[in-house]
Amino acid sequence: MDFSSIPLLTITTFLPIAGALVVMALRPKKTETAYAIGIITTALTLLFTILIWVRGFGPSLSQIEEFSWIPSIGIAYRLGIDGISFPLVLLTALLFLTALIFSTKIKKNANTFIQLVLMLETACLGVFLSLDLFLFYVFFEITLVGMYFVIAKWGHEHRKKAALTFFIYTLVGSLFLLLAFLALYLFSDPNTFDIRELIANPTLTGLAATLTFWGLFIAFAIKTPLFPFHTWLPLAHTEAPAAGSAILAGVLLKLGTYGFIRFPLQMTPDAFREFAPYVIIIAVFTALYGAFVALAQTDIKRMVAYTSVNHMGYLVFGVAIAAVTSTASGMIALDGAVLQMISHGVVTGVLFLLVGALQDRTQTRDMAEMNGLLKAYPILGWLFIVAAFASLGLPGLAHFPAEFQIFLGGFDVYPVAVGIIIIGLPLTTALYLRAIQKVFLGTLPEGFSGVSDLNKRELWAIIPLILATVLIGIYPDSLLSIIHATTNFFGL
Amino acid sequence: MATDLLNIFPQLVVLVTAVVVLCLEMAGRPRAGLWFLVIGMAATTGIAVDMLGTETTAFSTTFRVDTLSLWAAAILSPATILFAVLARAELKGQAREGTVYSLMVFATLGAMILAGSGDVMFLVLGILIGTLAGMAMAAHSRDDFSSEGAMKYFIYGSVAGAIMLFGLTYWVGLTGTTLISALVNPYLSPVIVMFGFIALLAGIGYAASLFPFHFWTPDTFEGAPVSVAAYLSVVPKIGALFALAQVVKELPVSVVDWPLILSVVAVLSMTFGNVVALWQDNVIRLLAYSTIAQSGYFLLGVIGMGQSGLAIDSLVVFGVAYAVMNTGAFAITLAEGTRLNDFKGVGRRRPWQAVGMTIFLLSLVGMPPLAGFAGKFLLFGSAIESGYTWLAVIAILNSAISLAVYMRIVVPMFFQEAEEEQTKLYTPGTSFVWISTFVLTIAVGLGAQWFLT
Numbered sequence: 001m002d003f004s005s006i007p008l009l010t011i012t013t014f015l016p017i018a019g020a021l022v023v024m025a026l027r028p029k030k031t032e033t034a035y036a037i038g039i040i041t042t043a044l045t046l047l048f049t050i051l052i053w054v055r056g057f058g059p060s061l062s063q064i065e066e067f068s069w070i071p072s073i074g075i076a077y078r079l080g081i082d083g084i085s086f087p088l089v090l091l092t093a094l095l096f097l098t099a100l101i102f103s104t105k106i107k108k109n110a111n112t113f114i115q116l117v118l119m120l121e122t123a124c125l126g127v128f129l130s131l132d133l134f135l136f137y138v139f140f141e142i143t144l145v146g147m148y149f150v151i152a153k154w155g156h157e158h159r160k161k162a163a164l165t166f167f168i169y170t171l172v173g174s175l176f177l178l179l180a181f182l183a184l185y186l187f188s189d190p191n192t193f194d195i196r197e198l199i200a201n202p203t204l205t206g207l208a209a210t211l212t213f214w215g216l217f218i219a220f221a222i223k224t225p226l227f228p229f230h231t232w233l234p235l236a237h238t239e240a241p242a243a244g245s246a247i248l249a250g251v252l253l254k255l256g257t258y259g260f261i262r263f264p265l266q267m268t269p270d271a272f273r274e275f276a277p278y279v280i281i282i283a284v285f286t287a288l289y290g291a292f293v294a295l296a297q298t299d300i301k302r303m304v305a306y307t308s309v310n311h312m313g314y315l316v317f318g319v320a321i322a323a324v325t326s327t328a329s330g331m332i333a334l335d336g337a338v339l340q341m342i343s344h345g346v347v348t349g350v351l352f353l354l355v356g357a358l359q360d361r362t363q364t365r366d367m368a369e370m371n372g373l374l375k376a377y378p379i380l381g382w383l384f385i386v387a388a389f390a391s392l393g394l395p396g397l398a399h400f401p402a403e404f405q406i407f408l409g410g411f412d413v414y415p416v417a418v419g420i421i422i423i424g425l426p427l428t429t430a431l432y433l434r435a436i437q438k439v440f441l442g443t444l445p446e447g448f449s450g451v452s453d454l455n456k457r458e459l460w461a462i463i464p465l466i467l468a469t470v471l472i473g474i475y476p477d478s479l480l481s482i483i484h485a486t487t488n489f490f491g492l
Numbered sequence: 493m494a495t496d497l498l499n500i501f502p503q504l505v506v507l508v509t510a511v512v513v514l515c516l517e518m519a520g521r522p523r524a525g526l527w528f529l530v531i532g533m534a535a536t537t538g539i540a541v542d543m544l545g546t547e548t549t550a551f552s553t554t555f556r557v558d559t560l561s562l563w564a565a566a567i568l569s570p571a572t573i574l575f576a577v578l579a580r581a582e583l584k585g586q587a588r589e590g591t592v593y594s595l596m597v598f599a600t601l602g603a604m605i606l607a608g609s610g611d612v613m614f615l616v617l618g619i620l621i622g623t624l625a626g627m628a629m630a631a632h633s634r635d636d637f638s639s640e641g642a643m644k645y646f647i648y649g650s651v652a653g654a655i656m657l658f659g660l661t662y663w664v665g666l667t668g669t670t671l672i673s674a675l676v677n678p679y680l681s682p683v684i685v686m687f688g689f690i691a692l693l694a695g696i697g698y699a700a701s702l703f704p705f706h707f708w709t710p711d712t713f714e715g716a717p718v719s720v721a722a723y724l725s726v727v728p729k730i731g732a733l734f735a736l737a738q739v740v741k742e743l744p745v746s747v748v749d750w751p752l753i754l755s756v757v758a759v760l761s762m763t764f765g766n767v768v769a770l771w772q773d774n775v776i777r778l779l780a781y782s783t784i785a786q787s788g789y790f791l792l793g794v795i796g797m798g799q800s801g802l803a804i805d806s807l808v809v810f811g812v813a814y815a816v817m818n819t820g821a822f823a824i825t826l827a828e829g830t831r832l833n834d835f836k837g838v839g840r841r842r843p844w845q846a847v848g849m850t851i852f853l854l855s856l857v858g859m860p861p862l863a864g865f866a867g868k869f870l871l872f873g874s875a876i877e878s879g880y881t882w883l884a885v886i887a888i889l890n891s892a893i894s895l896a897v898y899m900r901i902v903v904p905m906f907f908q909e910a911e912e913e914q915t916k917l918y919t920p921g922t923s924f925v926w927i928s929t930f931v932l933t934i935a936v937g938l939g940a941q942w943f944l945t
Contacts, residue, residue: 072944073802073870134869138860145859152907160907168895171857175888179881182873211881 003055007065009079012048012089013125016041016096020118023111031110038100038114042121046093053090057081059489061131061196070134074185074192078131083486084261084338085128087479088254091345092128094464095250096121099243102353102461105360106154106241113154117243120146124251128258133181133193140177143252144170147236147244155239162239169232173222177259180215183208184267199266213271216264217279223256224312227286237305238365242356245301249308250349254341257312260319261338266490272323279320280414284421287313291427299365300358300435304351307391307431308344310424311399315340317421318406322487325413331487333409336402338483343398343472347390350465354384357458358439361451367438374440377453381440383466388432390469393425398469401476499550499557502540502565503604505532510597517590525590529576529597533569540565553671554611559945560734561608563808568607568727571815572600574925575727578719578823581921583632592629596723599625603731606699609738612660612670618735619656619695622728623649629723630716641715644708645724652698652705659691678744686748692739693757699732701725702791703761706784710772713780718830721776722822725783726815733790737807741797751795755883758795761788762890769897776830778897779821782856785894786814789871792887796874806874809943810867813936817855817864820929824849827922835901837910845918846905848930853898855933858891863936870940 019041028034057063061080069077081089096117106113123146126139144167152163185193187204204212222229237245264272272279290309297303318337322330357380359365362373374381390397403425410418454462472479497504509532516525540562548557555561576593583589602621609615627649631642662684667674675685697705713721740750765785772778793810796803824845828834839846855862858869868891875884936943 070941070944072805072941073873138865141860141865145854149906152903160903164896164899164903167899168892171895172889172892175891178869178872179876179884179888182869182876182884183881186873186877 008048008052008055009063009065009081009129012045012052012093013079013122013129015045015048016118016121016125020115023115023118027111031104031107034111034114035100035104038118039097041118042093042097042100045121045125046097049090049093052081053086057083057086059083059485064131074190074194075134076132076194077135078194078196079129080131080196081129083482083484083489085258086482087338087342088128088258089125091254091342092121092124092251094468095247095345095349096124098349098353098461098465099246102246102356102458103241103243104457109153113150116146116149117247120150120247124255127255131195133184133195133198136195137174137178137181140174140255143255144174147248147252150244151236151240154241154244156241157239158235159239162235166232166236170222173219173229176215177219180212180219180263183212183215187212195262202267202269204268205270209268209271210275213264213268213275216259216268217275220256220259220263221282223259224253224316225256225309226282226312226316227289227309230286230290230309233309234302234305237308237352238299238302242353242359245305245352245356246349249305249352250345253308253312254345257315257319257337257341260316261334265319265323269323272320276320276324279323280317280417283313283317283320284417285313286310287317287421287424288427289313291424291431295427295431295434298367300367300370300439301352301355301365303367303431303435304348304355307428308348310428311340311344311348311391313424314403314406314421315344317410317417321406321410321413327412329409329412331409331484331490332405334487334490335480335484336405336407336409338487339472339476339480340399340402340406342479343390343402343469346465346468346472347387347398350387350462350469351384351391353458353462353465354380354387357454357462358384367435370439372440372442372444375444379454379459383454383462384440385436386466387469388436390473392428392432395473396470397473400473401480496550499546499548500555502536502543502562502569503601503608505536505539506565506569506597506601506604509533509536510594510601513590513597514594517588517594522590522593525593526576526580529593530573532597533573533600536569537566540569549610553673555605555614556608556610556738558608559804559808560737561604563811563943564607564731564734565604567808567811567815568600568603568730571726571819572596572723574819574823574929575719575723577921578722578819578826578925579717581919582717582719582826588632592632592717592720595625595629596727599629599723600727603727606731607734607738609735610672612663612672615692615695615735615739616653616657616660618731619649619653619699622699622731623653626724626728629720630712632717632720633715635715637715638717639715641708641712645712648698648705648708652694655691656695659688659694662691663688672739672742675742675747676744678746680747682747685743689743689748689750689753693736693753696732696736697757699728700736700787700790701729701784702757702787703764703784706761706765709784710777710780713776714774718776718822718826721780722819722826725779725822726818729783729787729790730811730815733787733794734807734811737794737797737803740794751799751878751880754791754795755880758788758791758883759886761785761791762887763788763893766890766893766897770893770900773832774830775825775832775835775901778832778900779818779825782894782897783818785890786818786856788890789868789887790814792871792875792880792883795880795883796878799879800874800877802870802874802877805944806867806870809870809936809940810864812943813855813863813867813933816929816932816936817852817862820852820926820933821849821856823922823926823929824852827916827918827926829916832900832904833911836904836908838904839906841910842916845926848926849905850902851930851933853901855937857895857898861934861937863933866937866940
């Protein structure tokens with residue numbers, strides 16, 4: 001069998017769930033064995049992701065794998081990849097691997113936990129690789145079930161409430177997505193669920209296009225989340241176990257932002273252009289709102305959660321700019337938005353892992369109760385400082401090139417909006433510096449007897465993400481070249 | 493005549509099965525009766541599946557042999573086997589055990605007649621058979637609860653049936669014939685057609701437990717044996733809703749705006765069922781209110797009749813899905829107990845059963861890739877294609893509420909500890925039912941293609 005005919009995408013997608021089945025079949029008594037299976041599976045998945053890269057893909061959707069599924073109504077199993085989805089697939093594979101390494105401390109029902117995480121990985125990969133609305137929706141929904149159980153079983157004190165809020169809230173969103181998908185199907189000619197067809201011939205016009213656009217918008221705005229649909233996020237992020245928060249912020253939020261690019265931008269472009277000013281207002285407001293509310297937090301995990309809202313505001317702003325203008329600046333903004341997904345996934349992922357490691361040691365998330373911890377945990381402290389600097393947009397680290405491009409692209413079209421949204425930057429700088437000052441600087445309380453600094457397990461999880469942060473920061477072109485080839489191909 | 497008999501062959505086999513099962517009970521051989529039921533209903537399924545694709549009528553167009561009636565036979569016959577197996581697990585050794593099997597088959601015959609109605613007399617006949625047989629089954633336990641429940645079922649059935657009969661006489665008077673197809677005429681008096689339709693809706697709504705004809709449902713379900721409640725939640729409902737689809741197929745929208753009437757009923761059923769289910773502590777009552785809501789979803793497909801190419805497909809797929817997932821949920825409830833507290837800690841003691849119940853409930857919500865999703869997907873498509881997007885939006889919001897309803901069972905299973913350690917008995921029959929419906933809930937979701945025309 002030659003290399004080009006191996007269904008790499010299918011293997012990558014279903015490898016994690018195969019690992020889950022292995023765990024289910026063997027039911028290992030020792031948690032170490034179970035975690036070994038899980039980690040090997042996720043590592044193999046990452047390897048296969050790299051093989052997809054090695055095999056190469058063009059700017060358009062390529063490496064297509066297609067099988068008939070429900071031919072009567074034009075549903076098929078279709079997978080494919082392009083420069084937008086590939087970085088996300090890579091991010092997913094990397095984050096799940098590190099999250100699982102980090103989780104090896106969870107001993108309670110470890111087998112079930114590993115199976116759920118692996119199922120979640122398959123679902124996330126499936127969302128990014130699907131080229132069929134029906135298939136996309138199937139994977140999109142499975143992520144909800146998986147995440148619900150991860151939060152409800154292994155979360156912190158208010159886990160049940162947080163999990164149920166997350167489940168019902170995001171279900172409402174995905175149900176709007178279902179309606180929009182049905183509209184896309186019913187108005188396409190000939191009727192199809194094929195994403196490629198729907199992108200190539202966006203047939204929706206008039207009221208139908210408007211309604212479909214807003215259906216898609218609400219669905220992805222809840223997932224992303226944008227103000228005022230963000231209320232599920234702080235609760236879910238705070239209550240989830242550290243690895244769960246990392247996956248939730250790193251990957252699951254990207255299902256929403258990826259959706260914004262894949263669906264409204266490509267399938268209802270005219271409606272998006274028409275309503276872009278509203279989207280921009282919402283995005284600007286979201287970015288500032290996230291920053292201000294994060295500034296007001298005393299719970300460090302909640303603070304990191306709210307900075308996600310801020311970053312998602314920038315991101316959707318970039319997408320909306322691309323919807324408005326077909327000039328080079330639109331493309332620059334879109335490139336930035338896609339890179340922002342990866343940067344945010346890596347940086348926020350590592351921040352949540354670090355906060356989790358911190359919470360394991362101090363048994364609290366309240367910043368008022370922590371002081372001078374840099375002396376007690378130098379490695380943890382310095383890594384947190386690096387990640388925090390990355391998150392606030394320091395040049396040389398992951399967020400800077402992405403946000404720079406978004407603002408640069410936007411400046412050409414909506415300079416005033418950029419002028420306002422950019423206020424978010426000093427705000428996040430302030431809140432991170434304040435957090436570092438409170439938690440890590442100052443003096444250790446008298447008689448402090450802490451446990452040791454980051455152990456090997458935590459370092460194995462955190463270091464790769466820190467390296468990725470630095471790599472994206474100093475050499476963004478590694479990903480931007482792939483992204484740009486595709487956004488260029490969009491010809492927006 | 494001979495071709496007519498051949499065309500209703502599935503129904504004839506069911507009739508013969510019912511009579512033979514009854515005779516075996518009289519001979520004091522309920523176990524043999526059960527076996528005969530299994531064979532008879534399996535044969536019916538085989539014949540119906542073999543006949544799929546036939547589009548014809550029998551007895552001067554009074555009975556329709558088409559996609560809907562054949563699928564009704566192909567869904568309800570195997571479902572009856574599952575319910576009879578559940579009844580065996582629940583009622584084994586009790587007096588009059590075999591009558592339940594026989595009555596189940598009779599009621600299935602009623603539902604199959606309903607699903608193929610081409611004539612108002614068949615509508616009346618189908619509803620009556622279902623009411624009488626269902627009432628007798630519901631009263632099986634002979635205690636106060638079951639007598640009350642059966643009485644409610646009977647009285648509601650009688651009144652709704654009488655109203656329906658009264659209204660249908662107007663149709664007959666107007667058209668001069670009992671054939672439903674006579675209603676195609678767009679010059680009929682709208683007031684009288686409307687009157688007949690509302691009256692018909694009373695009868696159908698009663699059998700399908702649609703709001704506002706649902707009041708018997710929770711009490712009857714609670715009093716009846718669990719297996720009978722499961723039966724009543726599936727078989728008469730699918731028969732009645734398919735019958736409604738057969739009627740509206742002929743009804744011109746210009747004469748009576750039936751899609752609007754049905755969409756109002758759908759909204760009320762879904763919302764009422766889901767919201768009231770939110771504060772039930774008895775699992776059977778919770779599932780009873782959930783069946784009221786699920787009937788509302790069915791109407792999305794009925795509304796598409798004649799307006800959307802997805803209508804019949806959606807009814808068939810959701811019919812299969814509903815039969816499978818609802819039966820599974822009732823089977824687990826039969827074994828675990830009918831109080832929400834009985835479900836505490838099931839996830840720890842019997843993880844597979846807990847996973848099974850979760851799958852059934854998530855399928856009822858409409859989570860992909862499960863059977864309920866495939867059905868709802870087509871139902872929503874049908875509603876949107878018919879221009880009822882607002883109804884699809886309400887149905888979708890209701891799905892979100894229903895998630896909160898069903899999570900009330902899921903949460904105690906996984907996140908609460910049992911107060912006292914209980915050992916629950918899963919008889920081989922119960923295990924067979926929940927495992928087979930579990931497999932089917934997943935298989936139907938992934939293989940929806942098998943059920944599409």
